[in-house]
Amino acid sequence: NLVLCSKGIPQTMATLVLEAFLDEAGCKLVFYLHRVARGVSLSTTCLLSGFQAFKLCPSISRWMDLHIRSSKCIVLCCFLCWVLHLVVNIDIVRYITGPVNSKNKTMDKIYQYCSSPKQGRLLFSVTAVLYTVTDGLCLALMVWSSGSMVLVLHRHKQRVQHIRSRRLSPRTSHETRATHIILILVSMFVSFHALAGILSYWITQIHNPSQWLRSISVLVASGFPT
Numbered sequence: 001n002l003v004l005c006s007k008g009i010p011q012t013m014a015t016l017v018l019e020a021f022l023d024e025a026g027c028k029l030v031f032y033l034h035r036v037a038r039g040v041s042l043s044t045t046c047l048l049s050g051f052q053a054f055k056l057c058p059s060i061s062r063w064m065d066l067h068i069r070s071s072k073c074i075v076l077c078c079f080l081c082w083v084l085h086l087v088v089n090i091d092i093v094r095y096i097t098g099p100v101n102s103k104n105k106t107m108d109k110i111y112q113y114c115s116s117p118k119q120g121r122l123l124f125s126v127t128a129v130l131y132t133v134t135d136g137l138c139l140a141l142m143v144w145s146s147g148s149m150v151l152v153l154h155r156h157k158q159r160v161q162h163i164r165s166r167r168l169s170p171r172t173s174h175e176t177r178a179t180h181i182i183l184i185l186v187s188m189f190v191s192f193h194a195l196a197g198i199l200s201y202w203i204t205q206i207h208n209p210s211q212w213l214r215s216i217s218v219l220v221a222s223g224f225p226t
Contacts, residue, residue, distance in 0.1 A: 002037035003225040006030050011218045015211075024097060027114035031096045032089060039085035039134075040078075041225060045189065046141040047077050053145035056152050128201065135197055139190055146186035153179050192224040 010022065010030055022030065051074055095116050157175040199217040203209045 001225075002033060003041055004222055006034035006037060007218055008222055011215070015215065022114060028093045028096050031114065032092050035089040035092050036082075036085045038221070039089065040081050042135065042138045042193065043081040043085070044078050046138045046145070047081070048074065049142055049145040049186075053148045056149050124204070132197070135193065139193060142186055142189055146182050149182055150179050153182075189224055192220060196221040196223075 096114055097116060153175040157173060196217065199213070199220055203213060203217055206213075
C-alpha cells in the first residue's frame with residue numbers, strides 16, 4: 001500500500017498537469033517513503049518465501065528448528081529490513097531537491113513532478129551497483145526458495161501417487177495447485193522487478209525521457225504490489 005500510494009498518487013496528479021503540487025519537503029518525503037517501501041516489500045517477500053521453503057524442507061527445518069522459532073525469526077527479520085532500508089535510503093533526502101524547475105539546466109527532469117541534481121559518473125555507478133546487487137540477491141533468493149518448494153512438492157506428489165491412483169476422483173492434487181501458485185508468484189515477482197529495474201536505469205540514461213516512458217515505468221513498478 002505504501003509503494004502504491006507514494007508513487008501512484010503523485011504520478012496521477014502529475015499526469016493531470018498539476019504543476020508544483022509538492023514542495024521540496026514533500027518531494028523528499030514521497031521519494032524516501034517510496035524507496036523504503038519498495039526495498040522492504042522486496043526484502044520481506046523474499047524472506048517470507050525463504051522461511052516457507054525452510055519449513056517445507058524436513059532436513060533444513062529440523063536443522064534450524066524453525067517449527068519453534070519461525071514466528072520470532074520472521075518478526076525480527078522484518079523489523080531489521082525496515083531499519084536497514086530506512087538507513088540505506090537516507091541519501092535520497094540529499095539529492096531530491098524539489099519541484100521541477102525548467103530554467104535550471106543543472107537539474108534532471110526525470111521525475112516529472114520533482115527534480116534532482118545531476119550526479120557524477122562515479123557516484124551514479126556506485127549507487128547503480130549497490131541497488132543492482134541488493135535487488136539481484138533478493139531475486140536470486142526468491143527463485144531459489146520457490147524452486148526448492150516446487151521440487152519438494154514434486155517429490156511428495158510422486159511418493160503418494162500410488163495412494164491417490166486408487167481414488168476415482170480426478171481432482172487436481174494439492175501439490176499441483178500449490179506448485180502452480182508458487183510458479184505464478186515467482187514469475188510475476190521476477191519479471192515485474194527485473195523490468196522495473198531496466199526501465200529505471202533506461203530513464204536515468206536518457207536526457208529528457210518522455211512522459212509515456214515514465215508512466216510505463218511507474219505502471220510496471222506498481223505491478224507486483226498491486
